[in-house]
Amino acid sequence: MPDFRSDTVTQPTPAMRDAMLQAPLGDDVFGDDPSVNALQEHAAQLLGFEAALFAPTGTQTNLIALMGHCQRGDEAIVGQSWHTYRWEGGGMAVLGSIQPQPVETQPDGTLRLADIAAAIKPDDPHFARSRLVVLENTTGGQALPLPYIAEVAQLARSRGLAMHLDGARLFNAATAHAEASGGDVYEAARAICAHFDTASVCLSKGLGAPVGSLLLGSRDFIRQARRTRKILGGGMRQAGLLAAAGHHALQHHVRRMANDHALLRTLAQGLAEAGRSHPVLAGKLAVASAHTNILFCDVHADVAPAFTAWLAQHGVRVTSSLYGGATRLRWVTHLDVGPQDVAQALDCIQRFAPA
Template identity: 60%
Template sequence: MKVIDLRSDTVTQPTREMRAAMMAAPLGDDVFGDDPSVNALQDHVAALLGKEAALFMPTGTQSNLCGLMAHCQRGDEYIVGQGAHTYRWEAGGAAVMGSIQPQPLNNQPDGSLALADIEAAIKPDDPHFARSRLLCLENTIGGKVLSLDYQRAATDLARSKGLAAHLDGARLFNAAVAMGGDAKANARRIADLYDSVSVCFSKGLGAPVGSALVGSSDLIARAKRIRKMAGGTMRQAGLLAAAAQHALDHHVERLAEDHANARLLAEGLTGLPGVTVVTPDTNIVFVDLAKDRDGQAVVKAAEARGVRFTGLYRLRFVTHLDVTREDVERALRILREIF
């Protein structure tokens, strides 16, 4: 029986059409800058998000790291949420490798950072303090979509204080689809608010590997040098770039299916004893359990019956292109029996 893997949208397998695009990709040596598939992807992503240049990276962690280090020098500071991936889930890379001090702030329930908290965290120009240089937001964050008005207010505030703004947009297109209307135009509207954006191809878009950093030509030139130091340059990377290009061409609008499946899952779990479901904005469903319930026992019982998800600090289910409506319905039957 098929295993229903809801651990993350990173577990997706390349589709048959994506594999064909990879095999047909013209290749070169990207270290020399002559892989045509990489170059075409970078040009496409930059144009799509309204920036001068883009740089293809192996991972989103590296893309964010190169972005932060391109913005900040040793002894600088970036303002970020406590729950943000760049602070909590990327091994402290900005501090360890970039000597950039994080200034973490509490995320609000909707994932945002309070504007008053951002303003209060910006340091005066005084040798006692690290230099506040960058505001780093994330959209989506924990599956929640930051409103365009909020992002505009936050980035305007940052710039009024002399800070640049970076977006960890690992699931940027999930946010863009959830906004309704033209998803790619929405992605451009979001990206326009930031000096740099990192976007991931290996989550909901379904590519096997890869992210891109977009920004000004100068920033991307600095990031390219940092990528080299971080070991991120690849040779015939066009195989992977072709997968990312196929994902952009064919897998953006279909993210709405993942969002619908997440809503179906959330609705089906709501009302079960000892279960509190967080209504999803996109493709991530969080479930909090009553204190007398053992989350790890639930995870193990479900996995034994062919349903996989995570329970590190709360139960987390992520829908994606390899999970159908029928899979969600089957998972719900199993979870109801376990609960």
């Protein structure tokens, strides 16, 4: 059954399961789980940070970072569509007493430099104190250009603000940069991270681990982050079982992400062709965007109910939402989607014939 709902649905590979079973364990709250420590040390060295912290979720690593950069009444500048603002339960405000200052996200996934600059508050008791700029990469599957990230970082530094990266899909962004430049994906990931004080990286999306995210930063920042993780209930005991999966993923599942991107291009081409020539879908299905491993397509309202029901009936799983009067379908390729799954999905679409 092709499952395109998200790259969070991946299952551990046999090799990853073996790594989990063989992992030496301790107690991570005491700081002596060797598998957790090995993951943290490997990730920090890999991405150019002094230290790292393993936590259950990316929502938690983002919140820990925000609470480390901002105190009560401080402000973080975020994108209107960023996960840290829209999709993480308002945690920065509810638990961190941090004011989010949202900025409109542009069609290419960036925030306009002028908008960021305009959002930074003067040092005045009437205003929340601007402390942090957050970027998300990828966003909607789009990889932010490296020169753009450098420009945002320069602006932030010039105004005394820190930089945090919500890099849930950092390695998808790095894969896109490496493909475009002919460079190495690990070097590309390190180059992205070089502009940030802290970064959150998810292990359970495209990397394929079952659970976990990493927060990376300076040693002093991560020392405080460990305390915040405890406050938020993120301290785990024999967490090495999970950390070993993430360690395996960083070592063995990064370079293969190019396969996911190639499969997405194939899927996008097939959907676009259906939107041009299918007897029912022609003119009523359009690929809205396709980047890295995430594709959005819009289905006209008069055929969307029958089309989504057809996909579900034939075991093709996608997520959907209303968007401007149409139904927007979200397709995500990942470790557990192969060429046969894409072929099956496109065949199902070609056979679509509403009753």
